[in-house]
Amino acid sequence: MEPYLKRAWAEIDLGKLKRNAEIIRGLNSPSTKIMAVVKADAYGHGYEHIVHALAQECGIENFAVSNLDEAIAVRESAPKADILILGYTPPEYAHEISANDIIQGVVSTEYAKALVRNTPSPIRCHVKIDTGMGRIGLKHDDPKDCAAEIAEMMKIEKLSVEGIYTHFAVADSDDPDNVAYTDRQQQYILAVYDRLKEMGIVLPHCHFMNSAATCYRNTPRSTLSRAGIILYGLHPDMSLPIPEGLEPVMEVKAVISQVKTAQPGDCISYGRTFTVDHEMRIATVTVGYADGYSRLLSGKGEILVHGKRCRIVGRVCMDQLMIDVSEVPEASSGDIVTLIGRDGDDIITADELASLYGTIGYEVVCGISKRVPRIYKEA
Numbered sequence: 218m219e220p221y222l223k224r225a226w227a228e229i230d231l232g233k234l235k236r237n238a239e240i241i242r243g244l245n246s247p248s249t250k251i252m253a254v255v256k257a258d259a260y261g262h263g264y265e266h267i268v269h270a271l272a273q274e275c276g277i278e279n280f281a282v283s284n285l286d287e288a289i290a291v292r293e294s295a296p297k298a299d300i301l302i303l304g305y306t307p308p309e310y311a312h313e314i315s316a317n318d319i320i321q322g323v324v325s326t327e328y329a330k331a332l333v334r335n336t337p338s339p340i341r342c343h344v345k346i347d348t349g350m351g352r353i354g355l356k357h358d359d360p361k362d363c364a365a366e367i368a369e370m371m372k373i374e375k376l377s378v379e380g381i382y383t384h385f386a387v388a389d390s391d392d393p394d395n396v397a398y399t400d401r402q403q404q405y406i407l408a409v410y411d412r413l414k415e416m417g418i419v420l421p422h423c424h425f426m427n428s429a430a431t432c433y434r435n436t437p438r439s440t441l442s443r444a445g446i447i448l449y450g451l452h453p454d455m456s457l458p459i460p461e462g463l464e465p466v467m468e469v470k471a472v473i474s475q476v477k478t479a480q481p482g483d484c485i486s487y488g489r490t491f492t493v494d495h496e497m498r499i500a501t502v503t504v505g506y507a508d509g510y511s512r513l514l515s516g517k518g519e520i521l522v523h524g525k526r527c528r529i530v531g532r533v534c535m536d537q538l539m540i541d542v543s544e545v546p547e548a549s550s551g552d553i554v555t556l557i558g559r560d561g562d563d564i565i566t567a568d569e570l571a572s573l574y575g576t577i578g579y580e581v582v583c584g585i586s587k588r589v590p591r592i593y594k595e596a
């Protein structure tokens with residue numbers, strides 16, 4: 218018997234993760250290091266094993282997370298790494314930031330001052346600049362004013378400014394208007410960096426490449442490539458191909474609990490949205506929306522059974538769903554089925570599922586719930 222309940226589980230292939238990391242390293246210039254983005258439990262893959270593999274086996278020294286809890290969890294698996302918190306930490310936690318040697322993203326002078334007021338120890342930070350994402354960061358029309366504010370911030374006692382960074386809004390688009398927008402965002406942060414240099418301030422870091430920029434507009438001027446989604450083998454945007462060799466790291470599987478023959482007139486699942494019109498074989502599968510398999514896939518999603526695609530019939534329930542296995546006569550109770558991943562010659566990706574219900578692969582993998590055990594393997 219397996220050490221986990223064979224109901225619904227995610228298989229995480231650390232071999233693929235490491236190969237993806239190597240491919241990303243190959244895209245970057247020697248002067249650009251990978252900053253592995255492992256927020257949201259490594260996009261649902263589980264930070265402990267992901268960070269351990271990246272830090273101990275791939276030599277990755279930089280990680281990014283969204284908050285302090287995540288930073289502290291990553292610190293346990295990567296004792297020596299640089300860990301950047303991209304999002305907000307309430308200033309009253311400043312002491313925890315310094316005690317764990319974490320780098321905080323700083324969005325304003327006021328915030329920087331609030332942080333240092335809350336701890337006797339120095340705070341390491343990268344200053345976030347809003348160049349067009351409209352989310353967080355310093356905002357000035359003129360990059361010179363932005364550089365001047367940063368130069369002033371550097372005089373704050375106990376604040377150690379180690380870099381500046383910004384985030385692209387549309388680097389995953391090849392539309393000329395969007396490309397021009399990203400060009401402007403990049404020119405802005407580089408102008409800030411160069412201005413600081415003219416003022417005699419040479420910061421160790423200036424970074425702006427996310428996964429999309431790493432793939433489609435890689436430049437040695439970004440000291441870090443903040444790679445998230447491509448590390449897990451998914452697309453920043455479904456319409457653009459990703460570099461050869463990148464492979465999805467997560468597969469999600471469940472089992473068939475029962476197979477029944479349904480007769481014309483029989484109804485399947487809540488709401489009676491599906492009525493059988495010819496004799497069919499219906500299999501019940503041990504996964505539902507509480508596992509992160511969206512209810513929006515009702516009547517739309519497909520699941521691989523013995524390498525063949527079987528359509529979901531009726532509504533996805535909390536813990537179960539039904540599929541049409543009429544074309545797979547061998548399907549029977551206990552068989553393993555693939556919700557995300559490869560079975561035989563066919564593959565269903567998180568990106569494909571996402572496009573079926575109007576979201577992105579990011580949300581699909583992050584949404585695989587805690588109830589689903591992550592099983593690590595290396596192939």
Ligand SMILES: *Cc1c(COP(=O)(O)O)cnc(C)c1O
Nearest residue numbers: 254303384427428443444445446
């Ligand atoms: C999430 C995030 C990233 C990573 O984005 P991907 O598209 O997954 O590569 C990079 N930078 C910031 C600021 C982020 O919030």
